[in-house]
Amino acid sequence: MSENHKASGEVPTTGHLWDDDLADFVNQPPKWWMLGLTASGIWVVVYWLMYPAVPVAMAGTFFKGFGLPGLSLHLPGTDASSDNKWSAIKELTIDTQELEEVRKPFEDKLKDMTPAAILADANLSEYVARSGKVLFSDNCAGCHGQNGVGTFQTGKFSQREQGYMAPVLNDDDWLYGGDINAIHETIVGGRQGMMTPHKDVLSEQQIDDVAKYVIAMSAEGKDAADKDAAVAAGQKVFAESDCTACHGADAKGMAAMGSANLTDKVWRFDGSLAGVKQTISYGVNAGDNARVAVMPNFTAAGKLSPTEIKKLAVYVHKFGGGVAEAVADAVATPAVAADAATVAKPVDAQVVQAPPVKFDYVFWALMIGTAGAFSALLFALSFLFKNALTKKKGEA
Amino acid sequence: MSDHDHIYSTKFQDKVERSTLVMFIMTALTVAVGGIVEIVPLFYLPNTAMSGGDGTFNGTQHKDLQGNVIPMDKIVWNPATSEHKSMDDWQPGDGVRPYKPLELAGRQVFIREGCFLCHSQMIRPFRDEKDRYGHYSIAEESMYDHTYQWGSKRTGPDIARLGGKYSDEWHRKHLKYPRDVVPESVMPNFFFLENAKVDVEKTTKTMAVMTKMPFNPVPKTIYSAEYIAAAPEALKDKTEMDAVIAFLQSLGNHVKFEEGVNYRD
Amino acid sequence: MEAHAKSVTVKYDMDVVRWFTIAAVIFGVVGTFIGVYVASELAWPFLNFDMAEITFGRLRPLHTNAVIFAFGGNVLFATGYYIVQRTGATKLWSNKLAWFHFWGWQTIIVCAVITLPLGLSQGKEYAELPWWVDIMIAVVWLSYGLNYVMTNVIRTTSHMYVSNWFTMGMIVMITYLHVVNSMAIPVDWATSYSIYSGVQDAMIQWWWGHNAVGFYLTGGFLGIMYYFIPKQSGRPVFSYRLSVLHFWTLSFGYVWLGAHHLQYTALPDWTGSLGAAISLAMIIPSWGGAMNGMMTLSGAWDKLRTDYILRFLVTAMAFYAMSTFDGPVMAIKSVNALSHYTDWTVGHVHAGALGWMSMISFGALYHMVKKLWNTEMYSDRLVNIHFWIALIGAVTYVVAMWVSGIMQGLMWRDYDEYGTLTYTFVESVSAMHPYYVMRAVGGAIFNLGTWVMLFNVVMTIRQASATRATNPVAARA
Numbered sequence A: 001m002s003e004n005h006k007a008s009g010e011v012p013t014t015g016h017l018w019d020d021d022l023a024d025f026v027n028q029p030p031k032w033w034m035l036g037l038t039a040s041g042i043w044v045v046v047y048w049l050m051y052p053a054v055p056v057a058m059a060g061t062f063f064k065g066f067g068l069p070g071l072s073l074h075l076p077g078t079d080a081s082s083d084n085k086w087s088a089i090k091e092l093t094i095d096t097q098e099l100e101e102v103r104k105p106f107e108d109k110l111k112d113m114t115p116a117a118i119l120a121d122a123n124l125s126e127y128v129a130r131s132g133k134v135l136f137s138d139n140c141a142g143c144h145g146q147n148g149v150g151t152f153q154t155g156k157f158s159q160r161e162q163g164y165m166a167p168v169l170n171d172d173d174w175l176y177g178g179d180i181n182a183i184h185e186t187i188v189g190g191r192q193g194m195m196t197p198h199k200d201v202l203s204e205q206q207i208d209d210v211a212k213y214v215i216a217m218s219a220e221g222k223d224a225a226d227k228d229a230a231v232a233a234g235q236k237v238f239a240e241s242d243c244t245a246c247h248g249a250d251a252k253g254m255a256a257m258g259s260a261n262l263t264d265k266v267w268r269f270d271g272s273l274a275g276v277k278q279t280i281s282y283g284v285n286a287g288d289n290a291r292v293a294v295m296p297n298f299t300a301a302g303k304l305s306p307t308e309i310k311k312l313a314v315y316v317h318k319f320g321g322g323v324a325e326a327v328a329d330a331v332a333t334p335a336v337a338a339d340a341a342t343v344a345k346p347v348d349a350q351v352v353q354a355p356p357v358k359f360d361y362v363f364w365a366l367m368i369g370t371a372g373a374f375s376a377l378l379f380a381l382s383f384l385f386k387n388a389l390t391k392k393k394g395e396a
Numbered sequence B: 001m002s003d004h005d006h007i008y009s010t011k012f013q014d015k016v017e018r019s020t021l022v023m024f025i026m027t028a029l030t031v032a033v034g035g036i037v038e039i040v041p042l043f044y045l046p047n048t049a050m051s052g053g054d055g056t057f058n059g060t061q062h063k064d065l066q067g068n069v070i071p072m073d074k075i076v077w078n079p080a081t082s083e084h085k086s087m088d089d090w091q092p093g094d095g096v097r098p099y100k101p102l103e104l105a106g107r108q109v110f111i112r113e114g115c116f117l118c119h120s121q122m123i124r125p126f127r128d129e130k131d132r133y134g135h136y137s138i139a140e141e142s143m144y145d146h147t148y149q150w151g152s153k154r155t156g157p158d159i160a161r162l163g164g165k166y167s168d169e170w171h172r173k174h175l176k177y178p179r180d181v182v183p184e185s186v187m188p189n190f191f192f193l194e195n196a197k198v199d200v201e202k203t204t205k206t207m208a209v210m211t212k213m214p215f216n217p218v219p220k221t222i223y224s225a226e227y228i229a230a231a232p233e234a235l236k237d238k239t240e241m242d243a244v245i246a247f248l249q250s251l252g253n254h255v256k257f258e259e260g261v262n263y264r265d
Numbered sequence C: 001m002e003a004h005a006k007s008v009t010v011k012y013d014m015d016v017v018r019w020f021t022i023a024a025v026i027f028g029v030v031g032t033f034i035g036v037y038v039a040s041e042l043a044w045p046f047l048n049f050d051m052a053e054i055t056f057g058r059l060r061p062l063h064t065n066a067v068i069f070a071f072g073g074n075v076l077f078a079t080g081y082y083i084v085q086r087t088g089a090t091k092l093w094s095n096k097l098a099w100f101h102f103w104g105w106q107t108i109i110v111c112a113v114i115t116l117p118l119g120l121s122q123g124k125e126y127a128e129l130p131w132w133v134d135i136m137i138a139v140v141w142l143s144y145g146l147n148y149v150m151t152n153v154i155r156t157t158s159h160m161y162v163s164n165w166f167t168m169g170m171i172v173m174i175t176y177l178h179v180v181n182s183m184a185i186p187v188d189w190a191t192s193y194s195i196y197s198g199v200q201d202a203m204i205q206w207w208w209g210h211n212a213v214g215f216y217l218t219g220g221f222l223g224i225m226y227y228f229i230p231k232q233s234g235r236p237v238f239s240y241r242l243s244v245l246h247f248w249t250l251s252f253g254y255v256w257l258g259a260h261h262l263q264y265t266a267l268p269d270w271t272g273s274l275g276a277a278i279s280l281a282m283i284i285p286s287w288g289g290a291m292n293g294m295m296t297l298s299g300a301w302d303k304l305r306t307d308y309i310l311r312f313l314v315t316a317m318a319f320y321a322m323s324t325f326d327g328p329v330m331a332i333k334s335v336n337a338l339s340h341y342t343d344w345t346v347g348h349v350h351a352g353a354l355g356w357m358s359m360i361s362f363g364a365l366y367h368m369v370k371k372l373w374n375t376e377m378y379s380d381r382l383v384n385i386h387f388w389i390a391l392i393g394a395v396t397y398v399v400a401m402w403v404s405g406i407m408q409g410l411m412w413r414d415y416d417e418y419g420t421l422t423y424t425f426v427e428s429v430s431a432m433h434p435y436y437v438m439r440a441v442g443g444a445i446f447n448l449g450t451w452v453m454l455f456n457v458v459m460t461i462r463q464a465s466a467t468r469a470t471n472p473v474a475a476r477a
């Protein structure tokens, strides 16, 4: 032991010794530390007086804080009665009011307006576009994808499930029509398109043929497909079976029943041969093995208020696929609607990148995070190299 | 050596350091205090949703905006006073009820798969959580949750009010392959839940155990012998996937919250 | 000076310590490796490989249990038995019981490695292990406690050394925590449910959770610090009075902190306030410990230039000071409102776990390996390399998580000028990706360091056995 212990001069050790050379100096704790300790004790008491902290069942006090008069924390702008003492819920009330004030002018207007009118009002529709984003992401994106890009299931665990779970909403191909009112109606009441299964009506060969024909129509348009000798058998099946009843003689779908346009390149489910055969064989919403296509009724579920539904309709319309009002009247006639649909935009991006995070938040996150970590690192290094680089003191 | 018997702290401290027994007792006392102060009152003070299992509570009560006491059977379902008398008749809004057999089985799967490590079930009273997830959670809502599942990390979103948000079909697809429906998701694929049947025996035993809990047991009037006996029927041929989905769909819509009422005071 | 006289003649029971030491080095590699894998699953979810046993939800508990109980536990027991014998100048009260402890603990670890991937979980963080393993833990822990207390009783030194105060506190507290928090009714061998529910269960869980941190990952490791820093630097502890004050304030105060994990939850407001107030006050006691460790080097700072083991020990104190600043800040109500549920917590955890608890362990283990095998390290350079690798890895990890955590918290609560939420939840998920990658990289770097250590320790032991064979005198440590 010894030299070490005397090295720092006058301070003795306690005189106890363990394991040959373990000892402890009788140094006083630093002054700042003792002060800190006292201050901490005071701090604890003051904090407990300010915030609710006393777990004792004294009438009216134990959640509201022990509350020495004048010390317990009160809500800003209120008198010092015990009802106004701080609580987490009261904090919420105040924070929420702040928001309500910003929203109120907009919300008040939205209440009595039609979706079309909202869409026409630039200021309001901007508000709606903003508030629709999280609403859509939380309620709709699960099926329609973020920003309505659709959710394509890879069918990894079941071939049957390969395909889009719900229609893509950011293109201009619409099952039920793309004007603001049709969209609004869909969200208000939900949709459940129905296609009958054909496995018992058509032979396997016929299903194969008609599937190839449908694919050909999508690839080259109906006219080209009709002239295609290779799919002539399919064309015959299509014309003679009940397909035209729902998809129309021109195969461009009918908005009234939500049947798909079969002549564009946009696939509601899945455009592979197996996928198309699957749809034709088992149908849609028609029992065993059928494709399931249920757009929930958000009004009935009570999940969304009428205003929120209006917001969503406008929001969806603004994805870019919404049909302009001028065309809206014509939408009822499939022919015109379909014209719009043949120029459907292809959907390629599956993963939408999150919009760049607002600069100031990245900035602050980076600043605080890195500053914290680097001060830690510096802290560590400064101890490592303090005096180590300069001449040591004390010891010989 | 001269310093050896000099005491640099206090006599008592010196005694503590000399005697293993005294040190043991002193540490045992010191470290007991905080826990006792924070934990014990939760078992008897009001507003901690401690029920007697028979419709009575430890004085827990909430007041509406006029200051009138909201009867506890509006918050916690009590078949004796509710117009819906059985678990099957129960409607969202009737008040907190225990889990149905399939939900209970699903809850076991939820715990087994460690879902709580990514999903919280505790909405805090903040405006953003209100906008994102819904009304803040209250103590009664987890009173039947033996092994509470509030979680401490939101790698995924809070699911305290998930019930009814998506269709069963959606959940099935999402759980099987989350990136099919949410490309950005980092959630593992749980398709294997579809390959296993629920453990019927474990679930009925669990129901029996829940009625025997010393604190907040499920009332025997709800998990009655007949109800437990009927459970295997409800669980027949159900997969673990069905069970988890049933559990998820049961979350968060039990209590009908009034706007503006402070449900935590 | 009776202690001095005796210690040279006492023959210690060091075999069990050697085994605990080796186990600790191995589980350091294993535990952090699983950590890296778990981190990678969040960065690249395909790594879940559609195998139930290795999905994130099952592997994460394996990581936490492996690092806390397998790595941390073996370090604590190795150092605990080492310190208590040497500072008490006595053999163990029962060498047999210590071996029971060793094998019992390794059995528990094996049970954890089997049951956690199988999904046997009680659903409480760090207390996932099934009920019958809980019973095994209780039995083994008590065997440790008994042996440890009795060894103190039969010590030949007059006073208990400060390390032993901390270890004693840990043993008592963990006993309380484990018994109370594990109360459950089994349904079958695999499954059991807590007898508490909701609010009460939450409070008890975090009383356990925080104090597993406070007494096990902190108290126990402070005991390590108090032995190895003075030993390695050859300097007496800076201040005896500081030891006394910070020991008692820490022991008393830490217990209250569990409630800071539950602020703004459905618990009554008073619980959060109790926890928050004392959490902030805990900076001072914690820094008391950090300072007592660091100031012990005053007059010996130059040793850091050459003594790489000391570097580990001192850096650990810096990280300890830092994470016990970070923690109290996070306990403030308004900060916790932001940080809770985010990666900030994970950053804080690993500042403590990688920077403090692992670093102090590495330092202590290197010191012990030299003493236990009575040799020099196979390569001092590798010790230094390990030091820098560990430091870089830890800082990378912690920076990544702080940034991502704060960003996550800010994104979740951000409102635009129209009073509507700015970001969707999934936007926050995809914004985390770069940081998850960075964390995985930082973790991998840190893990690499543990391999370096394993190699160095193995080579050291081999070298020692070789010399021991030719030089029997050196055989006893």
Ligand code: HEM
Pocket: B117, B152, B153, B155, C031, C032, C033, C035, C036, C037, C038, C039, C040, C060, C063, C064, C067, C068, C072, C125, C217, C345, C346, C349, C350, C353, C354, C357, C358, C439, C440, C442, C443, C444, C446, C447
């Ligand atoms: C190579 C080093 C390590 C890596 C890459 C790593 C990685 C991780 C990851 C990815 C998580 C999950 C975080 C989340 O859910 O988002 C985690 C959790 C955790 N790790 Fe580690 N870890 C490492 C070392 C350690 C060590 C040495 C300890 C020692 C005690 C530790 C203790 C913990 C704890 C306590 C948690 C749970 C945190 C919480 O619940 O908030 N880790 N770690």
Ligand code: HEM
Pocket: B152, C125, C209, C213, C217, C218, C257, C260, C261, C262, C279, C280, C282, C283, C286, C320, C323, C324, C325, C326, C327, C328, C329, C330, C331, C332, C336, C339, C340, C341, C345, C348, C349, C352, C353, C356, C357
């Ligand atoms: C005075 C010292 C400390 C205080 C006041 C403190 C405070 C906190 C707080 C406020 C949280 C976040 C709780 C939440 O929002 O969920 C937390 C989490 C955590 N801290 Fe500390 N901390 C301290 C020291 C440490 C140290 C030294 C370690 C590590 C060795 C540590 C390990 C942890 C762990 C593992 C968690 C995660 C708990 C979970 O799973 O959620 N803490 N701590």
Ligand SMILES: [Ca+2]
Pocket: A167, A168, A169, A170, A171, A172, A173, A174, A175
């Ligand atoms: Ca479309």
Ligand SMILES: [Ca+2]
Pocket: B152, B153, C125
């Ligand atoms: Ca956690």
Ligand SMILES: [Cu+2]
Pocket: C209, C210, C213, C257, C258, C260, C261
């Ligand atoms: Cu804590």
